Amino acid sequence: MKLPRGVTEGVARDLVLELPTDIQSIDRAVDFVMSRCTSCEVQARRLNLNFRVGLTEALSNAMLYGNAHDPSKNVVVEISMNDGHLKATVKDQGSGFDPGSVPDPTRPENLMRPCGRGLFLMRQLLDEVWYNDRGNEVTLVLRLDSGGAFEGGAEA
Amino acid sequence: MSFQVSKSGDVSLVEVEGQLIVGNRQELKQQVLEQLEGGDRKFVIDFANTGYIDSSGLGVLVSLSKKIREQGGELRLSSLNEDLRTLFELTKLDTLFRITDNKAQALEGF
Numbered sequence: 650m651k652l653p654r655g656v657t658e659g660v661a662r663d664l665v666l667e668l669p670t671d672i673q674s675i676d677r678a679v680d681f682v683m684s685r686c687t688s689c690e691v692q693a694r695r696l697n698l699n700f701r702v703g704l705t706e707a708l709s710n711a712m713l714y715g716n717a718h719d720p721s722k723n724v725v726v727e728i729s730m731n732d733g734h735l736k737a738t739v740k741d742q743g744s745g746f747d748p749g750s751v752p753d754p755t756r757p758e759n760l761m762r763p764c765g766r767g768l769f770l771m772r773q774l775l776d777e778v779w780y781n782d783r784g785n786e787v788t789l790v791l792r793l794d795s796g797g798a799f800e801g802g803a804e805a
Numbered sequence: 806m807s808f809q810v811s812k813s814g815d816v817s818l819v820e821v822e823g824q825l826i827v828g829n830r831q832e833l834k835q836q837v838l839e840q841l842e843g844g845d846r847k848f849v850i851d852f853a854n855t856g857y858i859d860s861s862g863l864g865v866l867v868s869l870s871k872k873i874r875e876q877g878g879e880l881r882l883s884s885l886n887e888d889l890r891t892l893f894e895l896t897k898l899d900t901l902f903r904i905t906d907n908k909a910q911a912l913e914g915f
Contacts, residue, residue, distance in 0.1 A: 761901070769895075
């Protein structure tokens with residue numbers, strides 16, 4: 650069987666994690682995912698900055714806002730590499746939200762707000778970011794053949 | 806994450822080691838707020854040994870800066886690596902803080 654581009658034998662192409670709603674688990678989970686992605690062809694910086702930040706923010710949002718800190722609810726993360734893409738899907742058990750309702754945190758009137766930057770960073774750093782209709786599942790895509798470290802910029 | 810707190814004249818220097826993220830941001834916030842309540846007004850937070858700050862960590866820095874300013878003080882940041890600088894630039898928080906290349910520059914003339 651031919652392995653997808655950028656994947657070496659012995660490296661998992663698909664990974665599924667189910668995490669409890671515990672913000673202390675985020676760092677460890679992201680480290681684990683990153684350790685499984687080291688063999689892909691994404692430049693190290695795009696992987697370690699763009700993808701790491703995007704995944705961390707998606708998990709934070711899922712636990713803090715989606716599941717509203719409820720420890721009885723879980724977050725499911727699916728990582729896959731195919732067709733020249735590294736893709737992460739993060740799904741919470743909340744009622745969902747409207748991503749279009751999040752104000753631009755870089756506007757002068759929002760600059761002093763302590764929150765509201767997670768979705769912005771995801772959109773800046775990943776090539777594609779989209780939500781399901783309910784708004785409780787976000788998909789992040791980093792193209793394996795993209796250029797510089799910050800050439801993300803998903804449509805808002 | 807851990808941090809070391811020291812004083813240089815009347816400036817409080819907080820050196821962060823490790824990532825400032827959603828899981829630990831409150832520890833740093835509590836530390837700085839306690840010093841603010843104790844009368845300190847000049848703060849430098851140094852990130853020479855920090856690889857990554859997430860949006861919650863950025864939010865805590867914004868919140869601290871606001872509270873310190875309200876008391877007539879200032880929070881400066883130093884030693885951001887290239888990735889951290891990028892995060893500050895993307896979010897335009899580089900316009901909110903005085904950011905220096907190293908802690909010595911931050912302390913200079915404070």
